[in-house]
Amino acid sequence: MKEETEDPKQAVIQELAECKAKNNLNFVNAHFFCLPSQGNVYTLTPLTDAKGFTKILVASLQRKVYCLEYTNGRPCMRDVPFTYIPGGAEIISIDAVNRSIIQEDFIIGITIIKKDDTTGQQSHFFNIYSDWDLNSDSALDVVSQNCLPLELDFVPYHLYHTKALGKKGWETVWLLSGSDSIIHLYQSDDESHSYQEVDGSQSFPEFRSVDGITLWMDILYTQEDKRRVTVTCGEGGNVHMFQVNVKSSPEVISSRCISWDYPVSSAKIFSSTNFVRTPLFLQDILRLQKQDSPRKDEDKLSIVVGTTLESCFVYRDFANVGKGFRLPESGANDAVTCCIVCDIDQDGNNEILIGTYGQAVLVYKWIQKTSEWILYHTVSLPCPVLSLAYCDVMGDGTFQLIVMTSTGIHILQHDPWEMAKVLLHRIEAFMEPRMDNLHKNEPAQDLAQDTADNEAIDNNT
Incomplete structure (x- = not known):
């Protein structure tokens, strides 16, 4: 007798049903906060303090910056009075990071455009807020008053922070893409207590090959910070992917470029399995026991690319194979505005979340049996989606889905x-x-x- 072969479609349906039975993606719309004016894809950033609590900083186009946080289980949305943001200025992008794990050492970057009412000319600034005196109370309200404004001769776009190997070891640096088709690098100067733009061709040689206006960039360090993976995408439709060997003199060891006929709005580097880094105190114990710390499969990283007019694509193991997978129905909800990758159903594997201007967040899951991505879940919103984040803003030990739309902030909580x-x-x-x-x-x-x-x-x- 001839054995019956398993129907691939039935296999997908069966595995999808098993996934949904194990982990239900029922969301509770916990809170909604209305914004007085609309933001954009660059104006939302999480900020985690030394105690592990996460705040959400969100900027509106009309020069206002708000902090969303939970105190004793109660939500609070308050205005943070950042200095050197004049009336009539428009906020383009915001990014924030806590450089310390034992105390508050916030550093916040905000780019603005100011128009002169008399001449009609525009001026552009990159404001960096930090507290150089680490012995003081570096709370958010204190940091917001310590500003270093840097005037720009280009229109700013994506503001991104990462780490780079400097003379004194690893340090936090700023990367800022501009209308001049250059990704600018800003480093701190501890002696003068300031930041200044430096030549990034040595620290980030991959940016020499980037052409056109960069709309989004992402960087991931691998192999215990010996290598890094960089992806950039932009207005001209080019997606550049790099592997860089990080030494005293970094060098590009492999690269790939994919061209589209229309702008590419977002890109994200990710691993297929969720990975929680081993805490430092447990790493010492593992070394004493001569055990290896669990590591993610860093040699098979993937990149998801969000386009504005067509479907999104995922390039699995791009460094070796680079096979592209189309995300079904990702082009049926208007332009893609943002994307994140996270284990949203708690099964140990990462899912892809796509935010669209068509008022929907699309959740995609990898099906191992048929080797394809399928549309796993859809979250409908009342307004276009501009930005996404997945973090523990409520402080209850679980993560929430943060969705910024054109009207406000939605906090979507998993069913308790x-x-x-x-x-x-x-x-x-x-x-x-x-x-x-x-x-x-x-x-x-x-x-x-x-x-x-x-x-x-x-x-x-």
Whole structure:
């Protein structure tokens, strides 16, 4: 008899049903915060403090910056009074990072455009806010008053922070794309307590090959910071992918360019499996026990590319194979505005979230049986989506989906009952092998105890 072959479509349907049965993506619309004016794709950034609590900084086009945070379980949206943002100025982009893991060392960058009412000419500025005195209370309100304004001779676009190897070791640097088709590098000068633009051709040689206006960039360091992967995409439709060997003199070891006939709005580097970095104190214990710290599969990184007029594509293992996978229905909801990659259903594998101007967030999942991406879930919003983030802003130990639309901020929370089931399941899976080992050792322990008791009786006799 001839064996029946499994229908690929049925395999997809079956695996999709199994995934949804294990991890339900029911979201609760926890809170909504209205903005007085619209932002853009560059005006939302998470900021995590030393205690692990995450704030959301969001800027509106009309010079206002707001901080969304939860205090004692209660949401609060407040205006942060950043200095050197004059009336009539328009905020283009914002980015923020805490450079310390033991204290508050916030550094915030804001790019603005100011128009002169009399002449009609525009001036552009890159404002960097930080507190150089680390012994003081570097709270957000304090940092917002310490500004270093840098005047620009180009229109700013994407503002991005990363790390670079300098003379004194690793340091946080700013990358800013501009209308002059250059990605500018800004480094700190501790002696003068200021920031200045430096030549980035040595630290970031991959940017020499970038042409056209860069609309988005992403950087990921791998192999214990010995290599980095960089992707840029832009207005001209070119997507540049690089692998860089990070040494005292970094060099590009491989590159690839994909050209589209229309602008590419976003790109993201990711690994297929979710990875939580081992804390420093556990790394020391693993070294003493001569165990290797778990690492993600860094040699098979993928890149998702979001286009403005066509479907999005995922290039899996782009450095070796580079096969492209189309994300189905990703071009049916107007232009793609943003994308993030995260394990949103808590199964250990990362999903792709695409934000669209068509008022929808599309969730895509990789199906191993048929080797394809499928549309897993759709979140409908009342307005166009501009930016996405996935972080623990509520401080309850679970992540929330942060969606910025043209009217405000939506906080989408996972169903607490579903999260409780996931937590209990993981605790049971964690304890099961330990209980099995305990039961296996019980007879030997009982025998050893009986032998010890008999020896004690003989000695007493």
